[in-house]
Amino acid sequence: MAKYKVLRDFTGIKEGKGFNxxxxxxxxxxxxxxxxxxxxxxxxxxxxxxxxxxxEVKGEAKK
Incomplete structure (x- = not known):
């Protein structure tokens, strides 16, 4: 699994939720x-x- 930054709001149909x-x-x-x-x-x-x-993910968590 990889990490991704969401650039635009969307709803993941398979995930059954929205991402901001x-x-x-x-x-x-x-x-x-x-x-x-x-x-x-x-x-x-x-x-x-x-x-x-x-x-980048670890750096954001420290802020």
Whole structure:
């Protein structure tokens, strides 16, 4: 599982919940790709998730 920063609010159908911009979430890389592809195909929006390096996540937790 990898961590991703949400760049735009969206609802994960399979997850059954909404994700807010700025939130850091954990997803399988395959699922993250699937979300990106579905949102692009259905809404024409690209770049909904951004991969986050582990160092960045730890740095945010300390703030």
């Amino acid at each position: 911009a700025g939130e850091v979430i954990e997803l399988a890389a395959k699922r993250a790709d699937e979300i990106q592809e579905n949102i692009k195909a259905n809404f024409g929006v690209e770049g909904i998730l951004e991969a986050v390096k582990e160092k």
